[in-house]
Amino acid sequence: MTQKFVEPDPQSEGVGGTxxxxxxxxxxxxxxxxxxxxxxxxxxxxxxxxxFADAEIxxxxxxxxxxxxxxxxxxxxxxxxxxxxxxxxxxxxxRRASAGRITAVIPYFGYARADRKSAPRVPISAKLVAxxxxxxxxxxxxxxxxxxxxxxxxxxxxxxxLIAAPVILDFFRKKGLKDLVVVSPDVGGVERARAMAKxxxxxxxxxxxxxxxxxxxSVYHLIGDVKDHNALILDDMIDTGGTLVKVAxxxxxxGARKVYAACVHGVLxxxxxxxxxxxxxxxxxxxxxxxxxxxxxxxxxxxSVAPLLGEAILRNNRGLSISExxx
Numbered sequence: 651m652t653q654k655f656v657e658p659d660p661q662s663e664g665v666g667g668t669x670x671x672x673x674x675x676x677x678x679x680x681x682x683x684x685x686x687x688x689x690x691x692x693x694x695x696x697x698x699x700x701x702f703a704d705a706e707i708x709x710x711x712x713x714x715x716x717x718x719x720x721x722x723x724x725x726x727x728x729x730x731x732x733x734x735x736x737x738x739x740x741x742x743x744x745r746r747a748s749a750g751r752i753t754a755v756i757p758y759f760g761y762a763r764a765d766r767k768s769a770p771r772v773p774i775s776a777k778l779v780a781x782x783x784x785x786x787x788x789x790x791x792x793x794x795x796x797x798x799x800x801x802x803x804x805x806x807x808x809x810x811x812l813i814a815a816p817v818i819l820d821f822f823r824k825k826g827l828k829d830l831v832v833v834s835p836d837v838g839g840v841e842r843a844r845a846m847a848k849x850x851x852x853x854x855x856x857x858x859x860x861x862x863x864x865x866x867x868s869v870y871h872l873i874g875d876v877k878d879h880n881a882l883i884l885d886d887m888i889d890t891g892g893t894l895v896k897v898a899x900x901x902x903x904x905g906a907r908k909v910y911a912a913c914v915h916g917v918l919x920x921x922x923x924x925x926x927x928x929x930x931x932x933x934x935x936x937x938x939x940x941x942x943x944x945x946x947x948x949x950x951x952x953x954s955v956a957p958l959l960g961e962a963i964l965r966n967n968r969g970l971s972i973s974e975x976x977x
Contacts, residue, residue, distance in 0.1 A: 669750045671719040671967045674711070676736035679941050682757065683723040685956035690964060695720070699736055707732075709739045717750040719967050721792075723959075726760030726779075727917065727940040734760060734779065738786040745787030753966065754788040757939035757959065758887075758915045762797035765804075780804035792962055794939055794955065795886045795914040798838075810972050812962055814914045814937050815842075817953050819849055821935060822882065822912070829879040829907070831855050835897045843884045853879070857897050877905030887915035888936070891922035891929075898930040908932040916942050916952075926950060 674695035675683030687694045696712035722744070724737040737754060744752050764775035776798075783791065784807050791805060794812040802809045822830075830852035834843035836859045847854045855874025881901045888894055888911075898909045909931055916936035926934050927949055936942060937955045958975070965972050 669717060669719040669967070671721065671963070672713070672715060673721045673723060673755075673963070674740060674744075676722070676724040676733060676740060678724045678727055678733040678736070679757070679938070681941060682725075682938055682954075682956055682959075685938075685954060686723065686960040686963065689957050689960035697740065699740065707735050707739050709736070709743050711740075711743050711747055715744055715747050715749045717748065719751050719753075720744050720749040721753045721755050721963055722788075723755040723757070725756060725758035725940055727758050727915075728919070730760040734782075738782055741783070741786040741788050751789045752787055753790040753792055753963075754783055755959065755963065756791060756793045757955065758917075759793050759796055759801065762801055765798040765801055776801050777804045790966070792959070792966065794959070797886055810962060810966065812958060812972070813842075813976060814939070814953075814955050814958065815846060815849075816976065817937060817955055817958060818884075818912045818914075818935060819846065821953055822850060822910075827880045827882075827910075831874065831876045831879045831881050831906075833857060833874075833876070833881050833883045833897070833901065835859060835883055835885050835893060839885055842886070846882075846884050850882075852882070855881070857900065859893065859897070872900055872904050875904075876901050878907055881906040881909045883909065883911040885911070885913045887917055888913040888922065888926075888934075889917045890919050891925040895925055895929040895931075902930045911935065915939050918942065923950065 672695040673683060673687055673692060674697045676699050684694055698710040700708045702708050722740050724733060726734045741752055761775040761779045764773060784805060788807060790808045792810045795814055796811060802811050830850055832843045832847035832852050833855045834840045835857050840856055844854055855872060855876055858871040883897055894911055901909050910933050911931055912935040914937050931949055934950045937953050939955055942952055961975060962972050
């Protein structure tokens with residue numbers, strides 16, 4: 651998984667005649683937006699995203715976007731509904747200002763866990779959110795490590811589904827762990843874990859996990875052998891941290907030497923950060939797709955996905971292949 655970057659020159663003409671581009675940000679993760687602009691050599695677009703006295707969202711784009719290739723960076727993280735509405739209103743404002751093309755850059759796609767009817771009389775919220783983004787006026791979506799890959803099909807507009815694996819892969823290659831086993835914390839993450847194991851030349855193990863209630867999991871069996879090996883738990887997100895801690899304990903019970911974890915989206919609800927610090931984990935790797943409000947402790951390490959997102963935006967603007975980033 652070698653990243654193939656092109657030289658940033660966002661104002662140049664590219665394949666198919668690219669437009670000038672501008673990047674805007676809501677209030678969800680302005681630091682990541684600034685880091686992406688730093689990678690691309692751009693100034694962050696001027697926009698005011700505030701509130702009226704009654705807490706309604708008030709958006710004002712403070713520069714001309716007519717005919718411009720606009721990118722709105724906004725992960726729909728906590729508070730999810732607030733940030734989602736900011737995204738929708740910013741897209742609407744740009745559409746009405748005659749932006750040439752509007753791309754919603756959503757590093758973390760909220761409501762993704764409701765991707766199917768898992769029980770009678772429940773919504774498929776991920777599809778609803780996809781419809782809202784399309785109706786607001788987005789022409790394209792760039793997102794990262796969806797909870798379920800099939801959510802791409804919920805959109806009636808093109809979706810570029812990035813994976814943060816190159817960033818995580820580079821970190822663990824430099825770490826040089828020996829006798830490594832990559833562990834999927836559930837059956838749904840096997841494909842992600844298998845791909846990482848192949849590139850790290852590591853073995854694969856799977857945890858049989860049951861979830862009786864939301865944000866509550868019970869670990870039953872470990873499929874595979876981790877005895878006297880270093881284990882790397884790989885997942886797309888960590889919310890309350892309860893599942894991850896239980897999996898780490900199970901791996902240690904099964905004889906794992908050291909247990910590491912890598913998750914793309916650090917939701918970290920409640921006391922999750924403290925739970926990780928007290929857990930059997932040796933180190934927890936997260937990315938900045940979501941702003942991490944907890945300071946990095948002894949066990950939590952944060953990697954930046956700004957170059958990866960910046961490269962995807964640049965390639966999209968120039969009409970170049972994005973899939974080459976993951977070859």
